[in-house]
Amino acid sequence: MSEIIKSAAFILASIFLARFALPANITPIIAMAVFLPFITQNKHLQTLLPIGILFLTDIFLGFYGATMFFVYGTLLLISILSRKSYNGRLTGILKTSGFSVLLWHIIVNFGVYLNGLGTISLAQTYIAAIPFDFRLLVSTLAFSSLFYGCNYAVCRYINRKALSSDPITFS
Numbered sequence: 001m002s003e004i005i006k007s008a009a010f011i012l013a014s015i016f017l018a019r020f021a022l023p024a025n026i027t028p029i030i031a032m033a034v035f036l037p038f039i040t041q042n043k044h045l046q047t048l049l050p051i052g053i054l055f056l057t058d059i060f061l062g063f064y065g066a067t068m069f070f071v072y073g074t075l076l077l078i079s080i081l082s083r084k085s086y087n088g089r090l091t092g093i094l095k096t097s098g099f100s101v102l103l104w105h106i107i108v109n110f111g112v113y114l115n116g117l118g119t120i121s122l123a124q125t126y127i128a129a130i131p132f133d134f135r136l137l138v139s140t141l142a143f144s145s146l147f148y149g150c151n152y153a154v155c156r157y158i159n160r161k162a163l164s165s166d167p168i169t170f171s
Helices: 002-021 029-039 043-061 067-085 090-115 122-165
Strands: none
Touching: 002 029, 002 043, 029 043, 029 067, 029 090, 029 122, 043 067, 067 090, 090 122
C-alpha cells in the first residue's frame, strides 16, 4: 500500500511541476482529468484533483481574468465527460483525450474571444489558437498514453508480486 501512496505522490508532484517546467500548452492536466476514472472510482477525486492542481499552479503562475471561468469550467466538464465515457481501454482514453482537447479549443477560446479586446473575430480567435491547442493535443495524447502505460506496468508488477508471494500447492 505504501508503494501505491508513493507512486501517487510522485505522479501528483510530477503533474504539479510540469506546469512550471514545460513550455506553454504542453501539460498533463487534461490527460489527468481523462485518466482519473481509470484509476479511481471516487467521483470527487476525479473532478476536484485536476481543478485543484490547476488552481494551485495558477496561484504561482498568476490568474488571468474572467477567462479562468471558461478554463476551470471546461476542465470540470472534461472530468465529468471522462467519467461517463470511461471504458478502460487505451483507445477509449485516446479518443476521450482528443475530444477533450477539441472541447477545450471551442469553449476556452470562446471565453478568450468574449474577454478579449474585441479587435478580432471569433473565427480569427479560433484560428490563432490552433498552434497552441495542437501542442495541447499532442501533449494530452502523449501523457494519456504514458499514464496508461505506467498504470499497466504497475498493475502487472503488483499482480506478479501477489502471485509469487502466495505459493500454489498441488495435492
